[in-house]
Amino acid sequence: MPFFVVRGHLTHALSPTIIGSYQDLGVPDLATNTSPEVAMSQAQFLMIILGVIIVGIAVMLGVRGYSEGRKKANLDALAQDTYEIAVDGIRWMRKPEFFGGGGDNCDVGGCDWSSATLESFGYGSEADGNYHSFHGIIEIDPVSNPSELVVRGTNDEMGNEIVIRIRRPHVDSVYTVVNPMYAP
Numbered sequence: 001m002p003f004f005v006v007r008g009h010l011t012h013a014l015s016p017t018i019i020g021s022y023q024d025l026g027v028p029d030l031a032t033n034t035s036p037e038v039a040m041s042q043a044q045f046l047m048i049i050l051g052v053i054i055v056g057i058a059v060m061l062g063v064r065g066y067s068e069g070r071k072k073a074n075l076d077a078l079a080q081d082t083y084e085i086a087v088d089g090i091r092w093m094r095k096p097e098f099f100g101g102g103g104d105n106c107d108v109g110g111c112d113w114s115s116a117t118l119e120s121f122g123y124g125s126e127a128d129g130n131y132h133s134f135h136g137i138i139e140i141d142p143v144s145n146p147s148e149l150v151v152r153g154t155n156d157e158m159g160n161e162i163v164i165r166i167r168r169p170h171v172d173s174v175y176t177v178v179n180p181m182y183a184p
Helices: 034-092
Strands: 004-008 009-012 020-022 129-133 136-141 149-155 160-166 174-179
Touching: 004 020, 009 160, 034 129, 034 149, 034 174
Parallel strands: none
Antiparallel strands: 004 009, 009 020, 129 136, 136 149, 149 160, 160 174
């Protein structure tokens, strides 16, 4: 059926009555220059802005979660490296002096760790006398207290620190301090 436009309104060819207006069909009215698309485009713009904000928050939380996971993974790996050197220190202390060990010269107060070095444990050290692993720097301190071996692993970039204190090569004489809030 043919439709005609009479003064901005739609009419049917057989009936002179007004069927509807352009706005009913979504056609812009040229006299007032308004259309339903203007309101829809504003809603779409607000939805896009809302979407960008939600995605931005999600990315920010993802980056934060990644960095926290990275720090925790580094702490675990640094602890593993530090424990490995501490166990090698205990192994060295139990080895007889004839074979290059500490000779198990321990008494009730502890062992004599004064001759312990990273090289004697089987690790090469850098110019600063410390062992540099991929996860951080590990140092031993048998000098400040010869009856106790201190194995300390740190990562200044991540802010992690592990300290292991060994008095005797027995389970009840090994103490560990984990400091994830370390600040160099």
